[in-house]
Amino acid sequence: MDLQRLRNKYAIAGVGFTEQGKVPGRTAISFHVEACANAIKDAGLRNQDIDGVFVYRHFEPLGNDYDFNVFNVAEQLGIRPAFVSQEHYCHRTWLTSAIGLLEAGICNYVIVSYGDNARSGRRKFIHELITETNVAKNDGAAFGDFSQMAKYAMVARRAMKEEGTGPDVWKEIAVAQRRWANLTPRASMYKKPLTYEDYYNDPMLIDPFRGLDAVGNADGGRALIITSTERARDLKAPLVTIRGFAGANVPDMAFRLKNDDEKSAGAVASAKAYQMAGVGPENIDACELYDCFSFTVEHTLRDCGFFKAGESKDWLTAERIGPGGSLPVNTSGGMLSEAYFMGMTGAAESVMQLRGQAGENQLGTVPGTKMPNLILCTDNGAVFNSNLTMIFERS
Amino acid sequence: MMNEIKYTLPTKIQDDNAAFWEGCKNQRLLFQKCSECGHIRYPASVVCPECLSLENEWVESKGEGTVYSYVVFRRPFDNSTKERIPYVVAVVELDDGPTFRTNIVDCEPEQVACDMRVSLKWEPAVGDLYLPMFKLAE
Structure with missing residues (x-):
């Protein structure tokens, strides 16, 4: 339509x-x-x-x-x-x-x-598929398959095979977002720097994911x-419009998801959102992406057309997506380093950035950045099962 | 030798998947096959997701397949799996059936890789239940 x-x-x-x-x-x-x-x-x-x-x-x-x-x-x-x-x-x-x-x-x-x-x-968060009484409640539990982390890690492992990604790429996401959080006073990880060494020293929880690949909780x-x-x-706030948006739902159970599915929720929703907005990834000034796990950011950037499958290990660097980089991603630290308010974390940050009201982490103020006109924001549900892509514009 | 029961988690058996778990008690890996279009489905459902037919029969898989992907639990997420750490949860693409989530057993996690051939191995679990797990193919 x-x-x-x-x-x-x-x-x-x-x-x-x-x-x-x-x-x-x-x-x-x-x-x-x-x-x-x-x-x-x-x-x-x-x-x-x-x-x-x-x-x-x-x-x-x-x-x-x-x-x-x-x-x-x-x-x-x-x-x-x-x-x-x-x-x-x-x-x-x-x-x-x-x-x-x-x-x-x-x-x-x-x-x-x-x-x-x-x-x-x-x-x-990582116990999501266990009831509060700690009794397993689905077929997966019989095989010790607990948590959303395992489901995302399953998709990530296949991507390692097909696209040459892995912890070397994900550390870039974790470190870049931490750098943004270090500029954002409200972030949980404000003034808590993260080095590559810290990342590698963090033990695997569900291999290939470490704790630092996953969101924490926030009040x-x-x-x-x-x-x-x-x-x-006619209202008080500087105007930020929704130039494009689309949702897509791929309800297949996580173990049936294929890493290379061209009809993945993120690919379908972002293509429609771009079409509605009349823009492409080359027009986007910054991204605020759903980041329940570091790999979710990589998968979403790929689905949204910022690089092709197999290119992440060259494309996805902390220099590119961190402060001062050519494509700022998750400028408050995202859910990984600011706070886990699901899709609201990125959507709110998109609007504040486009208003010029973000604060210390404002694009255009942080050295090496410019004031954004278009921000691509995603919300993501279950295990890549539901995607909402939003393209916000500053008027 | 007595069977050592390592898999103690209660599994919630519901009406739709009761035949699957009944098959597991008898060491038969059963999936629903649509009587109209022949599509073999998992998870269990009263309706075929391909043609929406309500008619189906349960057919047995030979239990041969390929590892699509896998993860290694290095920390227990439930008390019942403490003794098993580290263990492999994998997604196996069955030659004659659907994609199935299971464990790869009888090997070190480091031996597992995507696209490896695996075959069915029944592991005794709680009560009279057996669980359909997989081992690396000979």
């Missing part, structure tokens, strides 16, 4: 941050509503203006937290929205759905919210408000 008619028709009008990192003594919902409140204030809207609410990927409560739902979030925000959604699984369809609601005229201002007390509550929240560009022009 030709979606060029939607090019730049919608915008991100508000971004909400919270305290983040290690913030003990807070419920998960408190981060949702703080992030939403701050996004509403950032946009210069009133709470009652929000008529669509998406609670992003939602997890089981930790510690003494009650579980909560999207009604609780809406109630605490004092709103009665026309549309609500609460996502319990890893599909990444929030922007596609939001734009559908806006385009149909069902909503005018859609808020998307992420919040978790994962770090203080010690949520085990905090993040929210975005999506509205029409027409409405956004």
Whole structure:
């Protein structure tokens, strides 16, 4: 379907941050509503203006937290929205759905919210496929196949065979993103440098992945408000529009995914997003990519056409994607080194960079960088099963 | 020699995959074959993902295949696998069936590589269950 008619028709009008990192003594919902409140204030809207609410990927409560739902979030925000959604699984369809609601005229201002007390509550990201009572619950468990880490590592191992990648490439991603985090005061890894030696000294957890190839957990929240560009022009924040976007879902179980699948979710979604935007990878000034693992960044850059299969070992260097490089990637440190707020980490960072409000890590301010006009951002779900590619533009 | 039971994890058997696990008790690796288009599928489902037929029969795989990819667990992620570290979880492309996630056993992890030939080896597990694992082909 030709979606060029939607090019730049919608915008991100508000971004909400919270305290983040290690913030003990807070419920998960408190981060949702703080992030939403701050996004509403950032946009210069009133709470009652929000008529669509998406609670992003939602997890089981930790510690003494009650579980909560999207009604609780809406109630605490004092709103009665026309549309609500609460996502319990890893599909990444929030922007596609939001734009559908806006385009149909069902909503005018859609808020998307992420919040978790994962770090203080010690949520085990890598234990994701085990229940809280530690009883295996799927066929894979019979074979000791636990965690999303193993699934991504499985795709990565095949890529090592087919494309000559491996830890030598992934260390570049880990180190480059750490350099960005070292410029970003809110990042979990601010003032915590990482060397290649540190990377190699980190033991393998699920070979070929080390702990440093994987995200950690963070407390905090993040929210975005999506509205029409027409409405956004009248609001407070500098205008950042959605020049292109597309989602794709490839629901095959992880062990059926093929590394060289040309119809992978990332390849399909990015091709459609480029087509809608009327641009290609050569026009992109920076990337904010979903990085649950270092290899996810490599796989996504390949799917998005920045290099061809087999080229990563030459192309993907910390010099290129780190501060001062020709293609800045994950300029806040990404989820690996800033904070794990899933797709909200990169989307929020994209908008702040294009507004010129990123702070110490602002492109154009960091030596060797320039102010960006177009940022490619991806959200990714399950094991490369769901991809949302967004191309944001500074007006 | 008594069989040493190393694989103690309870597996949740549901209605759709009960025939698969029943086959494992009898050391038969069974997959659903679509009665209309012949597609052999895994994981189990009431419907054929190729032609949407609801008719199928369970057929036995010869258990010969090739390693598509693999990982090595160097840290236990569950108490039940502590004794097994390091162990190999692999994706095997079966010659006569679907892609199957399993373990490669009876070798050092360093001996495993993508595209190696492997064959089925039944390993005794909890209760009367056997698990379909693979070893490097002769």
